[in-house]
Amino acid sequence: MWDDESTAFRWPWLALALGALVLLLLVVWLRPWRRPSTAGAAYVAHAARLRSLPRYRTLVRRQVVLGSCLTLTSLVACSGAVVLAGRLQQRQTMTQEDRTRDIVLCLDASGSMAEVDAEVLRQFRTIIAGLRGERVGLTIWSGAAITVFPLTDDYEYVVEQLSEAEQAFASGDVYSDEYAIYTAGTVLDWDVQSQMGDGLASCVQRFDRGDEDRSRAIVLASDNEPVGKGIFSVPEAADFAREKKVIVHGIAAPKTAERPDAVQQFQTAVTSTGGTFSLLGADGSSKAVIDAIADLDAKPIERPPLVQVLDRPQVGTVVAGIGLVGLALLWVGQGVLVLRDRGKVRR
Numbered sequence: 001m002w003d004d005e006s007t008a009f010r011w012p013w014l015a016l017a018l019g020a021l022v023l024l025l026l027v028v029w030l031r032p033w034r035r036p037s038t039a040g041a042a043y044v045a046h047a048a049r050l051r052s053l054p055r056y057r058t059l060v061r062r063q064v065v066l067g068s069c070l071t072l073t074s075l076v077a078c079s080g081a082v083v084l085a086g087r088l089q090q091r092q093t094m095t096q097e098d099r100t101r102d103i104v105l106c107l108d109a110s111g112s113m114a115e116v117d118a119e120v121l122r123q124f125r126t127i128i129a130g131l132r133g134e135r136v137g138l139t140i141w142s143g144a145a146i147t148v149f150p151l152t153d154d155y156e157y158v159v160e161q162l163s164e165a166e167q168a169f170a171s172g173d174v175y176s177d178e179y180a181i182y183t184a185g186t187v188l189d190w191d192v193q194s195q196m197g198d199g200l201a202s203c204v205q206r207f208d209r210g211d212e213d214r215s216r217a218i219v220l221a222s223d224n225e226p227v228g229k230g231i232f233s234v235p236e237a238a239d240f241a242r243e244k245k246v247i248v249h250g251i252a253a254p255k256t257a258e259r260p261d262a263v264q265q266f267q268t269a270v271t272s273t274g275g276t277f278s279l280l281g282a283d284g285s286s287k288a289v290i291d292a293i294a295d296l297d298a299k300p301i302e303r304p305p306l307v308q309v310l311d312r313p314q315v316g317t318v319v320a321g322i323g324l325v326g327l328a329l330l331w332v333g334q335g336v337l338v339l340r341d342r343g344k345v346r347r
Contacts, residue, residue, distance in 0.1 A: 004093040007312065015086025022078045059341075066334055073326030080320025088315055092308045101134040101215045102151050106203035107165075108222035109183045110142040110194035116253045116280060117169035120221040123251060123280065125162050127219060128155065137206055138162070142186040142193045143230070145202030195230030196222045196266070200237035204246050216246045220270065221280070223253035224262040238269035249275040 009015050050056055105124050109117065128136060135151040136158050149161050168182035187193060203218050218241065224234070232240065241248050250270035256262050257279060267277040 005090060007088060007090045010087035010089050010311075012086060015082050018082045018085055022075070022082065026075070062337070066330060070327065070330050073323050073330060075323070077320050077323025077327060080316045080318070080323055083316030083319060084313060088312045090310045090312050092310070093305050101217070102207055102209075103131070103134055103136050104151070104203045104206050104216075104218045105136065105138045106199060106218050106220045107138065107140045108142070108194060108196065108199060109140040109169075109186050110225075110227075111174040112194055112223055112225045113221075113253060114169065114174045114179065115172040116223075116255075117221075118166050118172065119280060120251065120253075121162050121166040121169065123221075124219065125159060125166075128158055128162065131155075138165070139199075139203050139206050140165075140183065140186060141195070141199035141202055142183070143195060143198070143228075144186055144188050145199055146185045147206060150206070151208060189228070192228035192230060194222070194224075194226050195228070195232075196220075196224050196226060197232035197234045197237040198230040200234070200248065200269075201232040201240050204237070204241050204244050207244070207246065216244070217275070218246055218248045219251065220248050221251045221253075222266070223256045224266045225256075225259070234265055234269045238272050241273045246273065247275045248273040250277040252277070252279050254280055 105127075107113075107117065107120060107124075113120075124138075135153050136155075137151040138148040138158075138161060139145050140148055148165065149157070152158065165182065168178045171179065173179060199222065200218070200220055203220070207214075207216050238248065248270045250266055252263060252266055256266065270277050
């Protein structure tokens, strides 16, 4: 959202000069100081009787109304032209708030998570809604990891991508075209899947700007139900995260609770990095992650405000258009009335 918006002329001097010129021409044309001139006048006897005729009075009133309307519409058209010449612009200013915190959303996209991934993504969107200024990225994995989108602070884009991912996982069917297309590349060997250790290690590697003093966190969602043997075990991946000073927050699939050893390993791994652990859907699970991220150290980054200047010709175009259309209609109407009067005279 823009913090401040203002509208002004790019060339106010030109708008003032043209406005003064129009006003001067109007005064010269009306010449209120002049005396009625009798030059070229024709004297007609008994003119008072003519002026008392209803038809005469009707024609005079009509001419006065037409003249007034023509003058008014001409002024409207000139006003629109003056606005266009002055080049009306809107200046928008937005204070850029940036924080030295990066968050990678790390999603297990294996078949065993198919039924809950859509809910995980809804939790991710809840987490995003509670952030401001952090950079966010999304990586999905099973036997291999792929980056859906890298770290970015464009939250509109982030929400759009998360919604797209949610739609792909909505059916919960690993054989659906949407699921297969979206997770393509996450399985290189069907005998090696759902490797949480490899997935976590890959997500740790998604952080950039390694030379900057930034707080880094991962939100890891999985059921910790591996198939085959990967490169990193879960404890090794947790050690790698600690080495890179990355805090891991874990969100486990509900059915993980049926395997206490998997829960214990998952919880021990994430808490050893200083992160939190919760089951998906548990009360306050998203809030716990948001609060934990908010507690991360963040140093303010001084960035100049973002200023955007946009031309706004719509107002001048509309006003000038109304004036020109009004003039055209009045001229056409006057012509129609003259032709009708001539027809009456002939009859």
